[in-house]
Amino acid sequence: MGFKTGNFPPVDPATFLRKPLRERLKALSLHWVEYGFGSPKMIPTIYVVKVLFLHVLAGTALATSTSGTAPFWDVAGWWNQPIVYQKLVLWTVFLETAGLAGSWGPIAGKFKPMTGGILFWARPGTIRLRPWTWVPFTRGDRRTGFDVLLYLAFLGSLLAAIVLPGVKSASLSEALPANTSGLIRPALLIAPIALYVLNGLRDKIVFLAARGEQYLPALVFFAALPFVDMIIAAKLLLCVVWIGAGVSKFGLHFTNVVPPMVSNSPCIPAKWIKRLHYRDFPRDIRPSKVATFMAHVGGTTVEIVTPLVLLFSTNHWLTLAGVVLMVVFHLFIFSTFPLAVPLEWNVLFGYLSVFLFLGFPAGQGYGVGDMSSPWLTAGIVAALVFFPVLGNLRPDLVSFLPSMRQYAGNWASALWVFAPGAEEKLNTLKHRPTKNQVDQLQAMGYPPEIAEITMQQTIAWRSMHSQGRGLFSVLLKNIPDLDRRTVREAEFGCNSLIGFNFGDGHLHDISLVNAVQSRIGFAPGEWIVVWVESQPIHRKVQHYQVIDAALGVIERGTWNVADAVNEQPWLPNGPIPLTVTWARDQAAPKHERMVG
Template identity: 40%
Template sequence: MGFLKQEVPVIDFETWSQGTRAEKIKPMARHWAEVGFGTPVVLHLFYVVKILLYVFVGALFGLATKGIDGFTNIGSWWSEPIVYEKAVLYTMLFEVVGLGCGFGPLNNRFWPPMGSILYWLRPKTIRLPPWPNIVPLTKGDSRGPVDVVLYAALIVMLVVALFSDGTGPIPELGTTVGLLPTWQIATVVALLALAGLRDKVIFLAARGEVYGAFAVAFLFSGVDVIIAAKLVCMAIWIGAATSKLTRHFPFVISTMMSNSPVMRPKFLKRMFFAKFPEDLRPGRMSHILAHFSTAIEGLVPLALFFSHGGWPTAVAAFVMVCFHFGILSAIPMGVPLEWNVFMMFSVLSLFVAHAQIGITDITSPWPILLFLALATTVVLGNTVPRKVSFLPGMRYYAGNWDTTLWCVKPSAEAKIEQNLVTIANMPAAQLEKFYGSKEAAQIPIFMGYAFRAFNTHGKALFTLAHRAMAGQNEDDYSITDGERICSMAIGWNFGDGHMHNEQLINAMQTRCQFEPGEVRVVLLDGQPIHRQRQAYRLVDAATGEFETGYVNVADMVNRQPWDDTLPVHVTSERRAGAQRPGE
């Protein structure tokens, strides 16, 4: 990795450019295994500075509270419950305006480096309601004044709460400062819910399954606030660990560690693969680390929750802080950096500073009911992944997500640029502008393909792309990860195929009126935890779904990243380009 320049693969561009997609991915994958994306060091330092600013500004909001004084006297106030409340609301604000997950070049956002607030305060951008046929007054896919007002009100209310003081002494929590006024928390929860029912992307971007759940916990009283917050942490950790009990997670480990800016020696990176350079499936080291980290995430929180101080709490807290720091130091793609900092603070603020408060101190059933609601969502997310986003399903880092791959003709790209209300350009155009030419942009494009192909689902996506473009000249299409389309079209993305499925396809079709064959999309569901297969759909934007089927996980985990010849099991099909049923 260079300090100012990306370390790119050394190839004969003319020869390389004449190969098939699989042949082009192969040298990119080998480069990734030794170097990662090759991100310049200065860019990683940029994210480090961003993390430090996040912490600094968060501390300032804590100090804006009456009764909390002294930046250099942090030891006297860091464990105040109101400081934790403000940390939650501040991080929700940080995320929902677009500064958190998915920010900047490491999420392929070059200019502007964020979407979110730039889209969601702008009328006529695309919105995606979660249940438009069930929840009244949520139908439609165009952002209107009501949506803008709800989003703006959420931001304003978060800022108001961050500058508010506590309500006074609460002896059972050992605080004289108190907690934030309940009406403020209730207003934030209500606005987040209303905005989310109109546009699920806002709820997901605010990380509603995390910070929204904590905000609900703050509606309780006395020790139940702390107990409920601890239970939210438990749901996050154990839910995330549960989702990793599949064959996908070692692929995440090998891909993430080879891209780590901390672990720089190439010989160490190679150790995470079976036999570099011929066999780039995860090696023994990846499997060991995958199992070990899953055990930590699933078991250590139990010790943290049920111990009440002393060395068991100290050891468990140390392990969990190290766990999150390990993820943070890898600066993973998608950059969920502040979330990991927040979780480290949660360990200290909830489980160390309030170790004496445990489940036996509970005074109402509400904390238990909140935990059960989160646990139920986790179960549904792991058993029916098409119905539940991987975020509320707590399938973080699991490598088992709903994904899409878009095959787009130049004529369709022109329609998108002309008809969608967006801030950013099409992904390829952004890369061409950033790297200086269409030819130079091919390297990062195929490095992106390699990243996707290192994950199990990537092999299925590229295999199914051939079927999606059947009957067409594949050279006529640009192959674009659904994440990039999502980022451009709706202003935020974070690895969640639920935001670029048929709902987004239909919204774009309404605006762009694609012709049959102009846009073909591969949609791959996540793996239900109790089944060893993943369902797929092939969709033509103009004429609808034309093929469904599944791929077996066993075939995905035994192939090389560049292999796009997986066995495909078709369950239904009709001629691509034929009219939708009923038309």
């Protein structure tokens, strides 16, 4: 792999695309084992430069220069300053909301342009997805001038809170008499909090992109709590995020996440290390015992045990060890460049680990028991765990982000299937600032066959995860002419339609399909979607839907997760067992129901 040249799959483009789908999946998934996406080193370098200059240097320079602290190059002079901490959180929210942080660039399927976010959400007429149909004044799926105003006002309110100087705080002065920088004026946080909520009620895309499930509570703490309570509440928030993510890794899904993630890491060039995460490459590429250890010791155990140690430890060396472990944990995730590319989030959480637990240790008056009221503690914990608990029991009601399943592998997911030529209809979508990804690649100079194979690597990536085997099984059992159709990974396709995706299938469910269909009008059978909900923590099955864009949901059913994880990505034994629980037209032959 060179700086400008990647490792393209070793196939003959002229003949590869004529092969059956499962043969293509096998070739591309085996290639993924050793090379991941095969991106040239220039791609991760672009991300590192972006994070370093736009997030770290610009963020700290802006935070320190507007707060009266030491200059940004004097890290020892500002790392434990509360106002710098507040402003770095707000700067991260600003970048996420603008579309310049997570789900940015080519690894997320944004090739030309590399930015989604603001190009979509500051443009009237683009697709808007409301979170709940019962909320008044949110009807419709078209972004209006009012939505654009709400969005831009949110960005402006964040910037105002960042650039304006701090004010003295009695609670801060009592805890830190020598502090002269103060805190962000609480009144400046009212507008961002209100606009967070208003944007979210009108459009879940903006709320989830701004990572409202994690940063909105932090802003409320900044605005409403005295200093000591604010710090302890922030610790509780951080630990709920970590522990929630750890708990979500229980089950069979997460072990399947680690091998393809490690394979895609440019920081692990040795093929033998990547192969260690698979049972018997190339014959069996299910996760190995090494992958299981990495998943549930290096992942699950670390994310549950270490936060509890940090929350209650009063021993400096034990706390230091816990902080180092969590910083290394986030650096490891950063180094793998996961496809949602949440790099700024990992950098910030590494800093928060240091700031909160070393800067304000539990043994020096910042422990859980030091909060001003036990009722306040209980109320904050209850509020923070509400959506993770509900989302794991009823994933159909809550996005996997508020459910704290960030890397669990237990995602709502989908595959899109287009009849020959039908995908091009998406390029007629009005007000869309992008084209289909395969067309973006061709606009960058990729030959058509190379662009197509590049995009098919994403469906091979999906097949290496548990839900991918189920989704492909549904396709194989329901679409007889599948080999001549175009199959797309919905997470990537969704990115080109709404400007964001973070692995959340709720952003490309029936609501998005209906929004696109109302604008384009696919004929029956031209655009088929197989969509699956996350697995509830107390169930053994996942529920899928088959959606025809022209007809709506035409089939529902389930599969056992154990059956999915036990198969190879390319399904050499055929589709896994499926249970059809409902079909739109029981009398019609399944082929007629599907392709019209």
